[in-house]
Amino acid sequence: MTAKYVTYIMTIVAIASIISAVYVYAYYEGQIADMRSTISGLQSDIANLQSELYKYRNLTLVDDRGYVLNLTSYPNRVVSLAPSNTEILFAIGAGDKVVGVTNYCNYPYNFSAWIEAGNLTSVGDYWTPNIEAIVTLEPDLIFAAFAQEQVVNTLRGMGYKVLVLDPGNIDDTLKDIVLVGRATNKDVEAGILVNNLRQRIDAVVSKVADATSTPKVYYEVWYDPIWSVGSESWENELIEKAGGINIFADQNLDYFMPSAEAFIERNPDIIILPFGHGAEPPFWGSFDQVKARPGWDVVSAVQNDRLYTIDADIIARPGPRIVDALEILAQIIHPELY
Amino acid sequence: MSTNGVETTYFRRVSRWKLLLIILTVVLVLTIVLSLNVGFAQIPFSTILQILAKRIPFLGSLIGPSNISYPEERIILEIRMPRILAGALVGAALSAAGVVYQGIFKNPMADPYVLGVSAGAAVGASLAIVFGIGFTLFGVNTMPILAFAGSLVAVFIVYNISRVGSRVPVTTLLLSGIAVSIFLSAIVAILQVIAGKKLHAVVFWLMGGFSGVEWKDVWAILPLIFIGTVIIYFFARDLNILSLGEETAQNLGVDVEKVKKVLLIFGSLVTAAAVSISGLIGFIGLMIPHITRIMIGPDHRVLLPTSIIVGASFLVICDAVARVIVSPVELPVGVITALSGGPFFIYLLRKKKESYGV
Numbered sequence: 001m002t003a004k005y006v007t008y009i010m011t012i013v014a015i016a017s018i019i020s021a022v023y024v025y026a027y028y029e030g031q032i033a034d035m036r037s038t039i040s041g042l043q044s045d046i047a048n049l050q051s052e053l054y055k056y057r058n059l060t061l062v063d064d065r066g067y068v069l070n071l072t073s074y075p076n077r078v079v080s081l082a083p084s085n086t087e088i089l090f091a092i093g094a095g096d097k098v099v100g101v102t103n104y105c106n107y108p109y110n111f112s113a114w115i116e117a118g119n120l121t122s123v124g125d126y127w128t129p130n131i132e133a134i135v136t137l138e139p140d141l142i143f144a145a146f147a148q149e150q151v152v153n154t155l156r157g158m159g160y161k162v163l164v165l166d167p168g169n170i171d172d173t174l175k176d177i178v179l180v181g182r183a184t185n186k187d188v189e190a191g192i193l194v195n196n197l198r199q200r201i202d203a204v205v206s207k208v209a210d211a212t213s214t215p216k217v218y219y220e221v222w223y224d225p226i227w228s229v230g231s232e233s234w235e236n237e238l239i240e241k242a243g244g245i246n247i248f249a250d251q252n253l254d255y256f257m258p259s260a261e262a263f264i265e266r267n268p269d270i271i272i273l274p275f276g277h278g279a280e281p282p283f284w285g286s287f288d289q290v291k292a293r294p295g296w297d298v299v300s301a302v303q304n305d306r307l308y309t310i311d312a313d314i315i316a317r318p319g320p321r322i323v324d325a326l327e328i329l330a331q332i333i334h335p336e337l338y
Numbered sequence: 339m340s341t342n343g344v345e346t347t348y349f350r351r352v353s354r355w356k357l358l359l360i361i362l363t364v365v366l367v368l369t370i371v372l373s374l375n376v377g378f379a380q381i382p383f384s385t386i387l388q389i390l391a392k393r394i395p396f397l398g399s400l401i402g403p404s405n406i407s408y409p410e411e412r413i414i415l416e417i418r419m420p421r422i423l424a425g426a427l428v429g430a431a432l433s434a435a436g437v438v439y440q441g442i443f444k445n446p447m448a449d450p451y452v453l454g455v456s457a458g459a460a461v462g463a464s465l466a467i468v469f470g471i472g473f474t475l476f477g478v479n480t481m482p483i484l485a486f487a488g489s490l491v492a493v494f495i496v497y498n499i500s501r502v503g504s505r506v507p508v509t510t511l512l513l514s515g516i517a518v519s520i521f522l523s524a525i526v527a528i529l530q531v532i533a534g535k536k537l538h539a540v541v542f543w544l545m546g547g548f549s550g551v552e553w554k555d556v557w558a559i560l561p562l563i564f565i566g567t568v569i570i571y572f573f574a575r576d577l578n579i580l581s582l583g584e585e586t587a588q589n590l591g592v593d594v595e596k597v598k599k600v601l602l603i604f605g606s607l608v609t610a611a612a613v614s615i616s617g618l619i620g621f622i623g624l625m626i627p628h629i630t631r632i633m634i635g636p637d638h639r640v641l642l643p644t645s646i647i648v649g650a651s652f653l654v655i656c657d658a659v660a661r662v663i664v665s666p667v668e669l670p671v672g673v674i675t676a677l678s679g680g681p682f683f684i685y686l687l688r689k690k691k692e693s694y695g696v
Contacts, residue, residue: 124378128549132378135413136378136379138408255537
């Protein structure tokens with residue numbers, strides 16, 4: 001009897017152990033397979049990251065002058081030589097890397113207070129940035145702008161990394177925002193910003209497409225003498241995108257001095273005068289003074305009292321706020337749509 | 339007065355000149371070293387001396403490790419040094435050319451720009467700026483090259499307009515210089531009107547200054563100015579004789595036309611070299627020769643080297659002031675030269691009114 005029971009128990013134990021062994025084997029096999037797939041997943045992740053890293057380690061940037069700059073590491077000390085550059089850097093979240101700005105930089109923060117508090121250094125004027133001030137900051141990346149060729153050449157000659165941002169139109173401005181994002185490891189932020197700006201531009205363009213008229217717009221850069229904008233300026237592009245037409249769009253110039261007669265003869269429906277430009281009060285005085293200029297009373301804009309003003313800092317800087325300028329212009333030119 | 343007496347006076351004067359020149363040279367060197375101390379970045383003078391000493395062979399290796407920071411060294415050696423030396427060279431060149439032209443034209447109003455050098459350079463530089471004719475071509479700034487070319491073309495035109503056969507009468511030279519300058523200034527004005535947003539750059543160039551001067555600019559103008567002034571100095575004695583009048587000079591055996599030609603060529607060359615990197619700096623070339631003439635007399639053998647050294651020191655000081663007076667913004671150096679030199683010149687003029695003459 002006993003031997004029989006023993007045989008039974010032995011058989012059951014043997015079967016149980018075989019079954020449990022199979023189970024255990026299957027279980028661990030599954031685990032191992034899972035682990036294997038996890039590992040291979042991780043491996044592909046690592047490969048991706050490595051290729052990503054490789055890409056950034058040899059980041060090749062081309063600025064608006066066609067200058068090619070290879071970045072081997074992301075900058076930690078950035079100097080901006082133009083208000084527009086400063087606005088772009090802060091808009092994409094790279095502001096904490098900025099160690100030097102110009103005296104004209106005043107957005108998105110009151111930088112002169114920062115400079116006074118010693119949290120930021122001024123590198124002087126836009127037109128004559130101080131090279132000593134820049135070098136003292138030991139920057140690892142410098143963003144320059146137009147008309148700074150001499151300073152840029154000197155800095156590059158000394159081995160500093162300099163990118164020149166000089167966009168000619170809105171599209172190039174958006175490209176520059178992406179460029180700054182790539183240079184400062186803020187690709188995603190720059191991409192989101194540019195996407196958002198494009199949507200806002202498209203919204204304006206589709207809105208003014210419904211307009212039944214194309215008002216003639218006169219934009220004044222300066223008075224006495226009169227400076228206005230030709231087709232090469234981007235005020236011209238903004239006016240067109242906002243559903244108007246620049247009265248001097250036939251002039252293939254950026255900024256120029258038209259004759260007072262030409263202004264009267266072109267008979268604008270809308271007059272836009274910027275405030276700011278460092279002039280306080282505005283260079284044109286008051287709307288009443290503008291209307292009282294000799295011969296201007298015959299112009300449609302004066303007769304219909306369609307004089308407007310816009311912040312020069314918004315419209316004149318090739319940064320993210322250029323889209324603000326577009327929206328403001330669209331509301332000025334086509335108030336009936338808003 | 340016996341011949342012997344004249345000779346003794348002459349030699350006494352020569353030794354006094356030598357002493358004066360040595361003192362002025364020491365002053366120039368001190369000015370250069372001290373102005374290295376002037377700038378936006380606050381760098382202790384001891385550090386500057388260390389940086390300079392490191393560059394001197396043998397002495398440098400004795401100094402050993404120091405606490406010089408990298409940006410400090412670069413600011414001194416790559417930013418301040420070249421612009422200070424450029425200032426000294428330009429001051430020297432403009433003063434030398436001023437002496438030469440005032441001597442040739444026997445006209446106290448003559449300055450280095452009298453033959454249209456400035457207007458020609460302005461046209462060249464404005465063309466480069468407005469049409470952006472490749473700001474850098476093969477790594478070289480094209481603006482100074484165009485400015486240099488423009489000034490030489492202008493002088494060439496002026497010279498050929500006023501040439502009568504093989505002679506170049508100074509009155510015609512002066513008048514055609516003025517005429518060509520006016521014409522070229524009109525071209526610059528046209529360029530300014532169509533410059534649009536580049537207008538600022540043109541205006542800044544016309545005001546003159548040394549911001550952004552690099553070593554390669556200094557190396558480019560150094561040989562021209564050095565050789566030019568040395569050649570001019572060889573003709574100092576002829577300039578003395580020329581001041582007696584061209585006919586008298588001719589009778590005394592001076593080949594007046596040849597001397598004039600050589601002096602005009604090298605005077606223009608050094609001026610063009612100076613203007614090409616500094617832009618238009620007024621006052622120096624007109625006033626420095628007068629100031630030194632009032633101080634030491636009209637003998638060109640001493641007037642020329644003295645003017646060169648005084649002009650170099652003066653411009654170095656003016657540039658130092660321009661760098662810091664409204665720091666970090668830089669003033670055009672021409673503003674400082676005129677503001678500081680004008681009143682001093684008027685003071686000298688009034689003090690020495692009776693004895694003043696060219």
